[in-house]
Amino acid sequence: MSLRFIDLRSDTATRPTPEMREAMSRAEVGDDSSGEDPTVNALLEKVTDIFEKEAALFVPSGTQANQIAIKVYTQPGEEVIADVGCHPYRSELGAAALISGIQFSFVPALRGVYSRKEAEQALHPVSERSPRTAIIWVENTHNAGGGQVFPIEKLKELRALSLEQGIPLHIDGARIFNAFVASGVPPNQWAKECDSLNFCLSKGLGCPVGSILIGERDFIREARRRRKMLGGGWRQAGILAAAGLHALDNHISRLEEDHQNAQRFSELVSGIPGVRHVHETTPTNIVYLDVSETGQTASSINQRLQKNGVALSVPGETTLRAVTHIDISSQEIDRGAKALAEAVA
Ligand SMILES: Cc1ncc(COP(=O)(O)O)c(C=O)c1O
Known part of the structure; x- marks a missing residue:
């Protein structure tokens, strides 16, 4: 029996489980572009209840x-x-500049986490010279920050600033x-401390497609118009929403397994000569590794890995990333770590 390919490139690599496919095949559908898909509407109701x-x-x-x-x-x-x-x-290919014509004002942050004071320093008061600050943006968990969780206390401080300044x-x-x-x-x-939030169904939750944007009624009304403008006014999306409903019912608490697997992977690879962790801890399901001390490029290591049935992603010339998810077992983590040691040697 051939062993399954171990795809640690991203948690977007997940495939729907048989139970999820079964739920999708039973979905009632309608035209979501006109708000008439009953399964999409059931998903949205569930999400607004949760958040x-x-x-x-x-x-x-x-x-x-x-x-x-x-x-918006x-x-x-x-x-x-x-x-x-x-x-x-x-x-996102500069989409925010192209679609909205905005610029980013960067705050110093560690693994995506920044404080109210740092945000305050980046804020521009309304004046004749400065661009208006229109959004305070937080990523949680932080992808490039190795799955870092934004501390809720820090978020509360940012929320206070956002309310004082009237900036979403x-x-x-x-x-x-x-x-x-x-x-x-x-x-x-989390939702209480922000005006709006989006989350992906198609990552750790294991759905094939889909994300959800959540907020106040007026925000979502305008978001629906913008979705249409961007070509996202899809039709019988209930088949995909059924996957989302299944995931929210069955795939949340199991994320703990992904976190344990990422932790295990971190520990197993930390003894490999020349391989260093980019981040000190593995809070969730993402591990970044710096391979510069091996004298090899990340892509050459990854090519050898793939010959052994394992793939990581290559976000930088000497950086590899592993992301755990529902299709990766703890035995596969052991195999993946062993394959990395061999590929580096
Ligand atoms: C933090 C974060 N935001 C947004 C996205 C974009 O999601 P999608 O790939 O569904 O466009 C990703 C994808 O990896 C992500 O990590």
């Missing part, structure tokens, strides 16, 4: 959710306060359920 926010919108991707949020809150020439590692700046606070919570499972802070608490 205790007024309204939600089902969109094809995390990137689209981020871009819609930026578009900003006018061209305005600024978004964020850390330099945030997804819309780093990995948005959370890119692509992995907010990982943050919940790792910290114990429930989804409604």
